[in-house]
Amino acid sequence: MNDFSYIQAASTKEATALRKDTPAAAYIAGGTTLLDLMKANLQEHPQLVDINLLPFKGIEQAKDGLRVGALESMSAVGEHPLVVQQFPAVSQSLLLAASPQLRNMASIGGNILQRTRCGYFRDPAFPCNKRVPGSGCPALDGDNHNLAILGVSESCIANSYPGDLSVALTAFDAVLTLENAKGKQRRVPITDFYRLPGNTPHLETVLEPGELIVAVTIPTAPHAQRSAYLKVRERSSYAYALASAAVGLEVQAGTIRSARVALGGVGAQPWRSREAERALVGQPATDASFRAAAAAALQGARPREHNRFKVELAQNTLVRALQQVAAG
Numbered sequence: 521m522n523d524f525s526y527i528q529a530a531s532t533k534e535a536t537a538l539r540k541d542t543p544a545a546a547y548i549a550g551g552t553t554l555l556d557l558m559k560a561n562l563q564e565h566p567q568l569v570d571i572n573l574l575p576f577k578g579i580e581q582a583k584d585g586l587r588v589g590a591l592e593s594m595s596a597v598g599e600h601p602l603v604v605q606q607f608p609a610v611s612q613s614l615l616l617a618a619s620p621q622l623r624n625m626a627s628i629g630g631n632i633l634q635r636t637r638c639g640y641f642r643d644p645a646f647p648c649n650k651r652v653p654g655s656g657c658p659a660l661d662g663d664n665h666n667l668a669i670l671g672v673s674e675s676c677i678a679n680s681y682p683g684d685l686s687v688a689l690t691a692f693d694a695v696l697t698l699e700n701a702k703g704k705q706r707r708v709p710i711t712d713f714y715r716l717p718g719n720t721p722h723l724e725t726v727l728e729p730g731e732l733i734v735a736v737t738i739p740t741a742p743h744a745q746r747s748a749y750l751k752v753r754e755r756s757s758y759a760y761a762l763a764s765a766a767v768g769l770e771v772q773a774g775t776i777r778s779a780r781v782a783l784g785g786v787g788a789q790p791w792r793s794r795e796a797e798r799a800l801v802g803q804p805a806t807d808a809s810f811r812a813a814a815a816a817a818l819q820g821a822r823p824r825e826h827n828r829f830k831v832e833l834a835q836n837t838l839v840r841a842l843q844q845v846a847a848g
Contacts, residue, residue, distance in 0.1 A: 521558050521559050521561065522558070522561070522564045522565070522566075524558075524565055524566055524567055524568055525566065525567045525568070526567070526568050526570065527567065527568075527569055527570065528569075528570040528572070528573060529569050529570065529571055529573065529574065530573055531574070532574055532575075532699060532703065532732065532734075533701075533703060535547065535569050535571050535574060535732065536699070536700060536701035536702075536703075536730050536731075536732065537701060538567070538569045539569060539701065539729070539730040540701045540729075540730050542566060542567050543729055543730075544564075544565055544566055544567075545565055545566065545567035545568065545569055546563070546565040546567075546568055546569070547568075547569050547571050547732065548568045548569065548570055548571070549570075549571055549572055549590075549591055549627035549629060549630050550593070550625040550626040550627045550630050551625070551630075552618075552622050552625050552626040552630065553626070553630055553631075553633070553634050553635065554568075554630070557635065560642060560644070561644060562641070562642065562644065562651065571591070571732065572591065574591065574732075575589075576589045576590045576591040576629070576732075576734055576735065577589040577591050577592055578592070579592060579596070579597060579600050579602060579603070581602065582737065584737055584739060585737045585738050585739040585740050586602055586603065586606060586607065586737065586738045586740065587735055587736070587737045588603075588628060588735060588736045588737075588738070589628070589734075589735050590627060590628050590629030590632075590732070590733040590734055590735055590736065591627050591628070591629065592627065592628050593623065593624055593625065593626060593627060593628075594614045594617065594618070594622075594623040594624075594626045594627075594628065594631055594685070595614070595615075595620065595623040595624050597610075597611075597614055597628055598610075598611050598612075598613075598614030598615040598623065599611070599615070605745070606738075606740055606744060606745055607688070607692060607738055607744050607745070607747065608745070608746075608747050608748060608749075609688045609691065609692070609744075609747035609748050609749040609766045609767070609768060610685070610688045610689065610692070610738065610747075610749075612688075612748060612749040613684040613685050613687060613688040613749040613751075613764075613766060614684070614685055616684055616749065616751050617631075617683060617684045617685065618758065619757070619758050628685070628733075628736060629732070629733035631683055631685050631686075632681075632685065632686055632689075632696070632710075632713075632733060632736075633725070633727075633733070634681055634682055634683045635680070635681075635682075635724070636650065636678040636679055636680055636681075636682055637666070637679070637682040637760055638650075638659060638666075638667060638678035638679070639659075639663065640657070640658050640659050640662065640678075641678060646658050649675045649676050649717075649721045649722065650676060650678065650721045650722050650724075651722070653720070653721075653722050657674075657675060657676050657677065657721075659676075659677050659678065659824075660674070660677060660824065661824075661825070663826060664677060664824045664825065664826045664827050665826040665827050665829075666679075666760070666762060666785075666827070667679060667824070667827055668786060668787055668788045668827075669786050669787075669818075669821040669822055669823045669824075669827055669830050669831060669834075670783070670786055670787040670788065670791050670818075670820060670821055670822070671716045671717070671787050671788035671789060671791065672717065672788050672822055673716070673717045673718050673719065673721070673788075675717055675718065675719050675720075675721050676717035676721035676788070677717075677788070677824060678717075678721070678788070679785065679786075679787065679788065679789075680714055680715075680717065680721075680724050680788055680789050681714060681724075681789055681790055682760050682761075682785075683760070683784075684749065684751060684761065684764060684784060686710060686714075686790040687749070687764055687765075687766045687782050687783065687784035687790045687791075688747075688749050688766040688782070689710045689736065689738065689790070690710050690711055690766070690782040690790040690791070690792045691747070691766035691767065691768060691780040691781060691782035691792065692738055692739065692741070692743075692744045692747070692766075692768060692780055693709065693710075693711070693738075693739050693741075693780075694709070694710045694736050694737065694738045694739075695707050695708065695709050695710065695736070695737045695739075696708050696709075696710055696713055696733055696735075696736055697733070697734040697735040697736075697737065698727065698728075698731045698732065698733060698734065699731065699732050699734045700728060700730060700731050700732075701730045705734065707737075708726060710736075710790070711792050712726065713725055713726055713727075714789035714790060715789070716788055716789060717788050741768075741770075741778070742770040742777075742778065743768035743769055743770040743778045743779060743780050744768050744780070745768075746768060746769055746770065746771070746845055746848065747766070747767060747768035747769075747780070747845060748766075748767060748768075748841055748844045748845045748848070749764065749765070749766045749841070750764060750765050750767075750837055750840055750841040750844065751764040751784070751785075752764065752785075752833060752837050760785070761784050761785035762785050762830065762833060763783065763784070763785045763786050763830060763833045763834040763837045764783065764784035764785050764837065765781065765782070765783055765784070765834075765837045765838045765840075765841040765842075766780075766781075766782045766783075766784070766841075767779070767780065767781050767782075767838070767841045767842050767845055768780040768845065769800070769805065769842070769845050769846060771805050771846065774804055774805060775802065775803070775804055775805070776800045776801055776802065776803055776804070776805050776809070777801070778801060779796075779797045779800035779801055779813075780797060781793045781796040781797050781800070781813065781817060781838065783817065783834055783837075783838065785830070785834075786818075786821075786830050786834045793813075793816070793817040795816040795817060795819065796813040796814065796816050796817035796838065797813075798816070799812050799813040799815075799816040800813045800842075805846045807839070807843065810838070810839045810842040810843060810846075811835075811839055813838065813842065814834075814835035814836070814838040814839050815835065817834070817835070817838055818831050818834055818835055821834075
């Protein structure tokens with residue numbers, strides 16, 4: 521771990537100015553992801569800018585949905601009554617993640633910016649296009665059992681985002697508010713926030729240098745209120761998803777009027793499946809409809825030798841999640 525200086529910013533302007541003056545500096549809130557990367561020498565920063573004093577907290581109803589401050593902790597958001605009532609899948613995605621201790625520390629903004637758990641990325645002894653562009657991707661023909669099968673490229677097959685929250689946010693059209701060093705804010709749908717690897721897997725998001733995630737807004741909708749997040753993992757706690765599904769349904773007289781589907785653990789980014797949604801809308805809320813949607817969701821999968829099982833696993837996970845919501 522490299523030596524670094526530490527400063528606590530008193531305002532957004534000060535925080536972004538510090539990053540502008542020292543581009544290699546990093547923002548720190550809970551630090552649960554950043555410090556892991558620094559300890560493994562995967563990221564080196566000469567300065568850490570503590571942003572915990574910035575006014576990025578609060579969970580409140582706004583006219584365009586529920587607004588969540590980026591500095592709120594995972595546990596505070598997951599347990600908040602408005603989140604539990606209006607967005608059950610979002611609450612479940614948070615409370616199924618990590619451990620209680622980490623959920624109490626980790627911020628929403630930091631959670632959204634998690635980096636891949638690919639073993640080759642995490643071990644500097646191996647080449648990795650995410651760490652050193654052009655060095656190669658040993659996962660293509662190596663141990664790839666927990667890596668992506670959707671949205672991958674010949675440069676990278678890692679899950680760029682390994683967590684749970686952004687899968688649920690992707691399903692329900694969440695919008696991120698970002699702020700730059702000039703105090704200017706922009707709103708980015710989370711479906712546009714993560715980049716696919718293509719030939720530049722080291723570029724993971726559209727976040728510009730010095731920008732901060734200020735807040736997340738989740739639009740209220742009937743399909744969000746009737747939703748669930750299902751996570752399949754190798755052990756019952758403190759494990760990342762082999763496959764997960766965030767789903768929401770609006771059902772009237774037995775017919776699906778609107779649907780939202782996103783998959784985790786199988787995509788190069790949190791994977792919104794509009795193909796599955798189209799397969800569901802207008803259909804009866806039956807197992808046959810759910811299986812057809814699952815087949816549509818995985819139609820474009822590109823599995824490798826050790827992760828072929830994820831095609832069937834993801835389909836079954838999606839069907840079970842849809843069954844759970846329909847039964848509720």
